[in-house]
């Protein structure tokens with residue numbers, strides 16, 4: 001059975017690009033944590049970073065956690081663990097006001113088939129909580 005016409009290198013390159021995307025995100029999260037820490041809290045005390053990730057951002061949580069763990073020591077946060085909450089895509093139809101979740105990025109209202117749809121949630125990555133241990 002033929003699975004794909006794409007050569008293997010193309011699939012490997014796709015996977016490489018996704019990993020680079022997640023590596024960039026992991027690095028950005030660590031830099032943001034350092035920026036957000038209040039004075040008097042050293043990076044070594046950070047134990048957990050809570051992250052919300054929109055479903056549309058297409059982040060593979062396992063890869064992001066793996067890469068975060070791989071580089072956190074280089075940023076001075078060796079004890080930080082990453083906790084990821086995925087935010088489902090929620091849309092609202094501007095024609096009939098129906099609100100609905102999306103599994104695929106096809107922005108069509110399931111009630112009236114309208115395509116004038118606004119995104120209410122499901123895009124964006126943000127740190128919403130940082131935990132640190134006491135001295």
Ligand SMILES: [Zn+2]
Pocket residue numbers: 093094095096097098109110111112113114
């Ligand atoms: Zn509608």
